[in-house]
Amino acid sequence: MTGKLLAASTAALALLWSAASAETARVDAQAAPPAPREGLLKMGAGASPSGQVMAVNDRYLTIDGKPVLPVMGEFHYTRFPEQYWEEQLLKMKAGGVNVVATYVIWQHHQDRPDAFDWSGNRNLRKFIQLAQKHDLYVYLRPGPWAHAEVRFGGIPDWVVDSVPTRGNDPTYLGYVDAFFAQVAEQARGLLWKDGGPVIGIQIENEYNRTGPLQGREHISRLKDMLIARGFDVPLYTVTGWDNAVFPRGEVIPVFGTYVDEPWSASATLLPPKSSYMFQFGVRNEKGLGAQGRTSTQDDGARDTDITPFFGAEYGGGVPQMYRRRPIISPDDIADMVITKIGSGVNLLGYYMFQGGQNPPGYPSRDESVATGGFNDVPKLGYDFQAPLGQYGQAHPVLNKLKPIHYFLQSFGDRLAPMTVYAPEVKPAAADDLKTLRWAFRGDGKSGFVFVNNHIRQYETPAHPDTRFEVKLGNETLTLPSKGVTVAQGAAFIWPVHFDLSGVDLLWATAQPVTRIDDGQGDLYVFAASDKIPPEFVFAANAVKSVKGATQSKQGGQLKVTPEAGRIVSVTGANGKTARFILLSETQAQTLTMVQIQGRQHLILSEAHVFESPEGGAAFRQTRPDFKFAIYPYLSDNLSTNLKLKPQKRMGGFQSYSASAPEVKLTADVSVLRPAGKAPPLKTYGPRNTPVVPEPESFGASASWTVKVPETALKGVSDVYLDVAYQGDVARLFSGPEMLDDEYFIGKTWRIGLKRYADKLAKPLTLSIMPLREDSKVYFDASVKPAFENGQVARVYKIELTPEYELTLK
Numbered sequence: 001m002t003g004k005l006l007a008a009s010t011a012a013l014a015l016l017w018s019a020a021s022a023e024t025a026r027v028d029a030q031a032a033p034p035a036p037r038e039g040l041l042k043m044g045a046g047a048s049p050s051g052q053v054m055a056v057n058d059r060y061l062t063i064d065g066k067p068v069l070p071v072m073g074e075f076h077y078t079r080f081p082e083q084y085w086e087e088q089l090l091k092m093k094a095g096g097v098n099v100v101a102t103y104v105i106w107q108h109h110q111d112r113p114d115a116f117d118w119s120g121n122r123n124l125r126k127f128i129q130l131a132q133k134h135d136l137y138v139y140l141r142p143g144p145w146a147h148a149e150v151r152f153g154g155i156p157d158w159v160v161d162s163v164p165t166r167g168n169d170p171t172y173l174g175y176v177d178a179f180f181a182q183v184a185e186q187a188r189g190l191l192w193k194d195g196g197p198v199i200g201i202q203i204e205n206e207y208n209r210t211g212p213l214q215g216r217e218h219i220s221r222l223k224d225m226l227i228a229r230g231f232d233v234p235l236y237t238v239t240g241w242d243n244a245v246f247p248r249g250e251v252i253p254v255f256g257t258y259v260d261e262p263w264s265a266s267a268t269l270l271p272p273k274s275s276y277m278f279q280f281g282v283r284n285e286k287g288l289g290a291q292g293r294t295s296t297q298d299d300g301a302r303d304t305d306i307t308p309f310f311g312a313e314y315g316g317g318v319p320q321m322y323r324r325r326p327i328i329s330p331d332d333i334a335d336m337v338i339t340k341i342g343s344g345v346n347l348l349g350y351y352m353f354q355g356g357q358n359p360p361g362y363p364s365r366d367e368s369v370a371t372g373g374f375n376d377v378p379k380l381g382y383d384f385q386a387p388l389g390q391y392g393q394a395h396p397v398l399n400k401l402k403p404i405h406y407f408l409q410s411f412g413d414r415l416a417p418m419t420v421y422a423p424e425v426k427p428a429a430a431d432d433l434k435t436l437r438w439a440f441r442g443d444g445k446s447g448f449v450f451v452n453n454h455i456r457q458y459e460t461p462a463h464p465d466t467r468f469e470v471k472l473g474n475e476t477l478t479l480p481s482k483g484v485t486v487a488q489g490a491a492f493i494w495p496v497h498f499d500l501s502g503v504d505l506l507w508a509t510a511q512p513v514t515r516i517d518d519g520q521g522d523l524y525v526f527a528a529s530d531k532i533p534p535e536f537v538f539a540a541n542a543v544k545s546v547k548g549a550t551q552s553k554q555g556g557q558l559k560v561t562p563e564a565g566r567i568v569s570v571t572g573a574n575g576k577t578a579r580f581i582l583l584s585e586t587q588a589q590t591l592t593m594v595q596i597q598g599r600q601h602l603i604l605s606e607a608h609v610f611e612s613p614e615g616g617a618a619f620r621q622t623r624p625d626f627k628f629a630i631y632p633y634l635s636d637n638l639s640t641n642l643k644l645k646p647q648k649r650m651g652g653f654q655s656y657s658a659s660a661p662e663v664k665l666t667a668d669v670s671v672l673r674p675a676g677k678a679p680p681l682k683t684y685g686p687r688n689t690p691v692v693p694e695p696e697s698f699g700a701s702a703s704w705t706v707k708v709p710e711t712a713l714k715g716v717s718d719v720y721l722d723v724a725y726q727g728d729v730a731r732l733f734s735g736p737e738m739l740d741d742e743y744f745i746g747k748t749w750r751i752g753l754k755r756y757a758d759k760l761a762k763p764l765t766l767s768i769m770p771l772r773e774d775s776k777v778y779f780d781a782s783v784k785p786a787f788e789n790g791q792v793a794r795v796y797k798i799e800l801t802p803e804y805e806l807t808l809k
Helices: 003-021 082-094 124-133 157-162 170-186 216-228 299-305 330-342 397-415 695-700 754-759
Strands: 023-028 054-056 061-063 066-068 071-074 099-103 137-141 198-202 235-239 252-257 310-314 348-350 419-421 438-442 447-452 463-471 476-486 491-500 503-508 510-517 522-528 536-539 543-547 549-554 557-562 567-572 577-583 591-596 599-604 608-611 617-621 625-631 654-659 668-673 702-707 718-726 729-734 737-743 749-752 764-769 794-808
Touching: 023 438, 066 397, 071 397, 082 124, 082 591, 082 608, 124 137, 124 170, 157 170, 170 216, 216 235, 235 310, 252 299, 310 330, 330 348, 330 397, 330 438, 330 447, 330 491, 397 491, 397 510, 397 591, 438 463, 447 463, 476 491, 476 503, 491 510, 491 577, 503 567, 503 577, 510 591, 510 599, 543 549, 543 557, 557 567, 557 577, 591 608, 617 625, 695 764, 702 794, 718 729, 718 764, 737 749, 737 754, 764 794
Parallel strands: 023 463, 071 099, 071 348, 099 137, 137 198, 198 235, 235 252, 252 310, 310 348, 522 577
Antiparallel strands: 054 061, 061 066, 419 438, 438 447, 447 491, 463 476, 491 503, 503 536, 510 522, 536 557, 543 567, 549 557, 567 577, 591 599, 599 625, 608 617, 617 794, 625 654, 668 702, 702 764, 718 749, 718 794, 729 737, 729 764
């Protein structure tokens, strides 16, 4: 065969292969959603003194008639030091959260029958007021049974010891009513109807009991008691999973998912989770709580015809539990979130968003198998691998979530009324890894394409030469202009018929992130999707001119191709002008929106950025050299704690650098005692589930003394004690007082020392309980303990890592 024939044959085969592998994913989204129905739910007062009205219909939440799609994050005030609440609330706000949810854990406030404690870290009223100060809504979850991985689900020991709980026993209800009265006093004058931030109440938690004095009547009774105590609020909710029971129309069920199940008795890799499936008409998910399957018979499924799809526990991470210790990646959470929004969620609620720590006490506050709980959790540590960690630090998942949250804040009014349309071809089940996972949310005329090709711990195939065909009421659009590869792990949201200040964007292969008023009108911000070429396509006859980008016409369409970071202006034939800017995927994951001098700014920085309690912006990182880019530009009368050095502009952004004096710290570490022999394993139940060693067993722990320089915290925002180790249970002590603990999961244990400043005059003690080689504990596949003589309790490195701060005021 000649070279020319060989080349022609190869080209022909390539064309055949391309045609065979091409994938056009189709969806029929012609039908407009039904009009929302009002008056189906018995909610409370929706009018505020200012005249604002919060209401809910069968599809979504509104404020003054405008649809909203809130982002709600759980933050347990009793699990975090009071002096840092304000800073953490501002970090949540910068993370795109606008509703702060919190359990009011009864046990934390009344551990004895004769006294309530609302002081210090228990000062709920102050917590609510701080949220109000920074324009955050508050959602209270007073139980009385909260779970929260707390001893007896948060019900005080003295109640559990004396009466039947979680039902309509008169004595129990009397104790609950006294607690509700106290919570109501803390929230007095701070409800929505009073002009305050409290917009809702969750009643009980994970309630599925149907025995004597239990069932739907108990939820009704608790609601009546809360209302009698003054809780007249726009929203009343219950958790809707695990065969939930509740009265129809009286409460809204909320849902959730977790990307692993630390409570599971399985010691192996779990099957693919439904967390990564687009679901059509299903809100409950397999594996949440004790639920063994997706239920379609419980009250949560029963009420889908009258209630909106709200979420309260889309896991921002997972808790540590002794038996099962997964490591969660940023993509695991962010791509799950895209899937849930694409499935129709209209309130995105996280549990947890802010990690924390149990308050100390005897007995300890942790849930344990020994006290009848289903889980063994650390006595103190509750980091949760959440977006904001136990010590207030930003975990990498935060940067993945912010662009999604900003999208919901800016464009939730468009998305919330849209319904979900299933594609022609969809996965048969959660373990179908081959079929492209996508959905469309629309209103018959416009909408958004949602794609997720990530499944935690499983490989998904790339989908080459893929296009999406969306059939709307009066047209069919196909995007992109030519086939693209949806790579393994890709997840994104693309707009279809997206209004840019009066100019119609037919579609784009970039994700809408936010919009800001920069003094010249609205500037829309988009993010590139994976390695897919960004295209912004308009009807050619609808555009008069384009500035700041290349353009080409094809078949009546005008394709605009921008450069990352450069502002593009599109003037329509109608005389209106749209302005937008494209960020690379990497830039989008360093984006934070903050108010500086009364104006919203876009900041690109690898540092953790948030609004400072004193005003302006704060940057935190563990490197002394700061770099950031900002738009609009900073004014000259800004004060900073470090000298700013202007750098070259990045498109529309002005860049700066600054350097803090470098701090080098070394801990003085010495062996206190070697490890003893770990005792035999302890298990329970038919599957021999591992349980945490008994208290006496911890005498086998290896121990080290750690002396921190007394001036370590001088000139920095915090210092982290970073412990790289292998073992079973790690604990940090000051004398006999336990400061923190965690179960080994295969990552460096990071402990913020700022809150322990008064303990640093004396050496701290680190102890590590040996992990036995025959342990049945589940670890991530990446974790490889190095056993010696049948166990391991080894420290590889103990470092002090300063956290530096840059402030703009």
